[in-house]
Amino acid sequence: MDTGTLEKMDVRDPLNDLRMSEEAVPLYEAVKKFVAEEVEPMSIKFHELGKDRKDRFAYVPGQLELLDAVKDKAKAQGLWNFFLPNAETGEGLSNLDYAYIAAVLGKNRLASESLNCAAPDTGNMEVLERVGTPQQKEKWLKPLLNGEIRSAFAMTEPDTACSDARNVRTQAVLKNGEWVINGEKYYASGAGDPRCKIMIVMVQTDPDAQAHQQQSQILVPMDTPGVEVLGPMHVFGEDDAPHGHMHIRFTDVKVPEENILLGVGRGFEISQLRLGPGRIHHCMRSIGAAEKALDLMLERGMTREAFGRPLIKLGGNQEIVSRARIEIEAMRLMVLKAAKAMDVLGNKEARVWISMVKAMVPERVCKIIDDAIQMHGATGVSQWTPLANMYTQQRTLRLADGPDEVHHMVVGRAEIGRMGMKGLK
Amino acid sequence: MDTGTLEKMDVRDPLNDLRMSEEAVPLYEAVKKFVAEEVEPMSIKFHELGKDRKDRFAYVPGQLELLDAVKDKAKAQGLWNFFLPNAETGEGLSNLDYAYIAAVLGKNRLASESLNCAAPDTGNMEVLERVGTPQQKEKWLKPLLNGEIRSAFAMTEPDTACSDARNVRTQAVLKNGEWVINGEKYYASGAGDPRCKIMIVMVQTDPDAQAHQQQSQILVPMDTPGVEVLGPMHVFGEDDAPHGHMHIRFTDVKVPEENILLGVGRGFEISQLRLGPGRIHHCMRSIGAAEKALDLMLERGMTREAFGRPLIKLGGNQEIVSRARIEIEAMRLMVLKAAKAMDVLGNKEARVWISMVKAMVPERVCKIIDDAIQMHGATGVSQWTPLANMYTQQRTLRLADGPDEVHHMVVGRAEIGRMGMKGLK
């Protein structure tokens, strides 16, 4: 009996050392301390100030000052932009090390931004650092690295299934040295923030090219005439202001020819650069959400009684808790291994690992949060716990950055390929 | 109830004739016509008028006039209060017949109210009709039957698991011929409506009595001093205005001794009267929601393409559709059978059937809606389809009127009892 890959199991596979590197520990500790001592207290004041604001997509006076003060402190302590690899050498924090730090950042919504490590700026900066021209870097990367402006990434379109790259319908046509863009995007995250000045937009530049060379990525300043932010897309009724997932229409939007990134027809290639790390970070935060849900489930179950016993002791509740713990530990190991795979094998080779965790984590975290809701009774769906909101966020992740089905397709195909039939029709 | 092993299978069991009675068909047809021709067009105008209202828990001028005009027409056509059995004879529309009609009413949010068949008024009127004193009927039942006022039912409490009746903590103490009520209720449905004038409140009157004789139900006018509506409870961020699920505090609320319903210590007994039919109606509407979700899933899957094929043809989507259809048909048969069981066996004997469908339906409908969301990609969680809202409503039903776990307990116990060990510790 050939037990498959077991045969080829490398017992000393570096992918199985899932510990943070020793070098990164001081940074990890510093970030943890900073989030607890600086970001947390600022965050309370920030939300207090903003709670009665009229315009949900604006900041009230004082909010940005609070945030900027903390950003200055972070910069001073060197806790700034550490997500960024060196453009020349490609070196920087490893994905595994960053995964551990992402878990810390996931605990407070303002933590990432305080350290200039917030999406989608991180991906945008990484792309500009790696493929931007000197002019592009000067104009957009520099203020982004300084935390002076924010940015957006517009990829998904309302009318087609964008998990198939060929379905990009927003067109950019070169006329008189300018790209003229027409189309519609939605769920452009971050485009609602008043500080957002620049967007990277996925466009179709050649519908007749090969499937993966039809698209380009292009820089579009938010204030370009013809860019119309139609409003926020909701997620289970939430608008996620002021960040927002915006619905944007492009009508004869003109940008200079040189705003193209890397080159015409290389849009898909650039996508590969950004997707991996972001997904790992999302997954680490999802696991954090699952831990939080499990803690809430336990607390509720241990402090409420029915039929003379604490809820946690009734029916299958203890098994539900056990299954949650098992899933959390399994997910954590898998996400760490995917991060390590990116470090050891490179993003391209690690793409199956990334798809594995992207297909695995949000679905299971949804289940855990849902179980926590059930343990809370009607309180579980109310505004009195964060559970309902956590659920809708995780549910949305099953659709963002490729729906689960597409990631299962990637994994399934890799398995078929492993058996030596890559070209199976 | 004997759920019957095969051995005892009665091949001519009247429970297996699930057709509407011939006598009820004309009413069913009339309701269908009325909803389509009167309620639908009114409903569009009603929501258009209210869409920019400032106070979400108020009506804007013109809204109630529209609604009242339709209510008058319904009254004139005899499509009014037909949910109500005769207090003396107990006769009225059968539960099975009403189940079919409830499915029609479930199609438009204003349909039930237009025919004075809206919850929680229906349950409240039924209770008053059956157990109310002549004075209680004159004062509260009459205006309710006329559709002049609305009512609320306050049972659930925020601090305890109310699926165990002994956990009712809101206390009513008799002092000088008045009940003095102190405590807190939440998810009091309908209490947000400005027309709501009266509440039936479940209170604890004797903590030392037998478990099911500790509670009473009592009439509390909304404007009684000490009744404080603290605000709406949210359901995944929705406030369900203007109806609302309100959070209410009772501080030394005083009502006359005669406001008690049926008698002291009989609160639990009254509960049994109201729970069955309401659950059947909810379940019929849930099935309507599942049908809607399946239709949307099909439409989306057939009109969007990826990888050169319509989505519906990709991966396991066709099987997902098949499983949804199978569940819908199975649920419908089960709900109709539960309604028939109430007609043939009575509410008490049919309680296991009611628990079976209450535990079965919302959970499976959630799954179907969730699959429909997935087929829609990011649009599925947005405000562009009703799916996200449908999901949160169905999810909440798994907690309302007893969480799934309690209904499974009822069914499980009946099975144990069937095997002859009722007193199993």
Place this chain on the structure above:
Amino acid sequence: MDTGTLEKMDVRDPLNDLRMSEEAVPLYEAVKKFVAEEVEPMSIKFHELGKDRKDRFAYVPGQLELLDAVKDKAKAQGLWNFFLPNAETGEGLSNLDYAYIAAVLGKNRLASESLNCAAPDTGNMEVLERVGTPQQKEKWLKPLLNGEIRSAFAMTEPDTACSDARNVRTQAVLKNGEWVINGEKYYASGAGDPRCKIMIVMVQTDPDAQAHQQQSQILVPMDTPGVEVLGPMHVFGEDDAPHGHMHIRFTDVKVPEENILLGVGRGFEISQLRLGPGRIHHCMRSIGAAEKALDLMLERGMTREAFGRPLIKLGGNQEIVSRARIEIEAMRLMVLKAAKAMDVLGNKEARVWISMVKAMVPERVCKIIDDAIQMHGATGVSQWTPLANMYTQQRTLRLADGPDEVHHMVVGRAEIGRMGMKGLK
């Protein structure tokens, strides 16, 4: 909101009257009595006699005499061949009525045969009755109707996925007025019985015809030279002797030209005749198995203790029981409705209902039996309960007569068709 088919719901749909017809009740009662009073005691002696037999595919002296005596009594009482519709009028016991009787027959392995209602003879006789020539009827139908011989049906092939009809590879070529058959079949049920004299074999007669006209069905006597029974196929290690699921090789097997049934290229058409009722009966028996498993689960759970409580009261066991009961009731209603659909709509129109129950029932019954096994601990997988054997039988049904996937495909396609896109690629 259009809630889909609800709109078109026919509240007086005859499909929703799931009671046995009054006319059939006496037969049902007679069969029940006969099984209890005649078949049961004979069955005990029969198995006792055979338990130490050397050749598992033979009967020991005395066994067939016991069986034949009971068959004679059944014949004398008119409890014989009642499965069979009149060839001219198509009339006979309705499918719904037969479904109730099938549930009774499912309780004892020898019951069906005792009344000459055992598969695959029933399907074979039905086919011969409807499409056989006078000669075919004289030679094969008559002794089958008399219970003198038994028969087999050979359709599935080892090397291809036969859920796609085009995959039939066993070839029949017409040479000199004879069909020459070459190929291999497996899981030919009944072919192991020494009394089996005739087989209906699905063969490919024209590989170039339309997909559903490539196949024919042909009568092959078991003793034809070139028919080689290679041995029994196992089902989880069981050989199901003496009935058997045989592996058969055909090497230049020659039968007269007139042995073809109905006509060349009409093999698929004949298949449609036989599949529906058999599936309904299988499903009714599966539900009987689920009832049995639930009873065993309850008995075990109520009589064994751990940690000071009966097992049934531990963890989620009561919910497991409840879910089993809910599934059983839902399955029963669905199967009865599918049977009724065959009666009212005809086999062709009812095919989606048949696929629904075929995809629904064995999968869920497997789950219920599996839960019953778990409740029994190690005893559950042992020879001390029938559960392990019941499980493997039900598991096999998920593959027999079309795997679940094919039935889900049928249902999914019908839903797509309902939405008006029959030709969806």
Place this chain on the structure above:
Amino acid sequence: MDTGTLEKMDVRDPLNDLRMSEEAVPLYEAVKKFVAEEVEPMSIKFHELGKDRKDRFAYVPGQLELLDAVKDKAKAQGLWNFFLPNAETGEGLSNLDYAYIAAVLGKNRLASESLNCAAPDTGNMEVLERVGTPQQKEKWLKPLLNGEIRSAFAMTEPDTACSDARNVRTQAVLKNGEWVINGEKYYASGAGDPRCKIMIVMVQTDPDAQAHQQQSQILVPMDTPGVEVLGPMHVFGEDDAPHGHMHIRFTDVKVPEENILLGVGRGFEISQLRLGPGRIHHCMRSIGAAEKALDLMLERGMTREAFGRPLIKLGGNQEIVSRARIEIEAMRLMVLKAAKAMDVLGNKEARVWISMVKAMVPERVCKIIDDAIQMHGATGVSQWTPLANMYTQQRTLRLADGPDEVHHMVVGRAEIGRMGMKGLK
């Protein structure tokens, strides 16, 4: 154990280095080579010789000679008894290192025995090494270490749920310097082997003691008068000869007082010694089975066609493959981590990790094998693939060494304890 919320996550936790130690690699490689070059060819001859044997619980001439020759080679190469830690120092191969080796041993049924690392001898030898008296070691450990005899472990009883230790009913009463044992055990693995000479039996010595001090473990030679092997217990119809899971009755079985292990009332304490490593090894083999099933699923799905496409491309099959791969990788990481936890934290502290993997692995492997069966159609349940047998083995593991429910209870309780309420009633 503190399973750690994110807050306390130790980024350098040694538990997250899941690589085999460098020191163990040569042994691992040697074992791999030995299994491939020596065990595999011997194994083929061994099974060929035995295939028509009459007495399933005996060896035919030549079989044991083949096996012994390979055992001698293993001994000569030092590939012998390496499972055993030093009794004085407790040192030996780490659990993590042994887990990797167990995966290799799991590929051939005779591999473990060839290296004298077969259950239940391993556990029995470990127990004797750690707690045996010099006399016990001389008499039983020595021949076991030499591979001259084999042994059994009798714990489970047919009439009670043995997951609760207090349910041990087999009694040992001290009379005149002898223990007199009466009772019944079943699923005594290995007791069918003719070379089995000694059994360790769990007995109740004091029904009035504390729950975990009522039991003792005692050495009972197989040939002691009163020991009656009633026959093999089946597992889904398989008898697992010649090893067997035997049903044994003890009638006034007398053994010397000194046959008790460690001391009266310490039976439960000894159990803790043996359970961990065995479970890890079972889990590693289960994962090997899952890998095998996935490979077979892929092979079948890629080489069979229906409806013009390979099966693997139909319906949700690719997603099924993906989910299998994800589960396998997650399970492997979890099992390796549990092994590492035993090395770093000790068996006692690691018990929650062991319960996590024991509850996780067999259930999920069953699902993967079941999916592989479905992909094979009827061949999947037949004797033509190992799948049906693999399924029944894995299904049995969900009951052996504590049913899933008990392991979930252990994990659930640990979570409750983590939240600070250890004594929760």
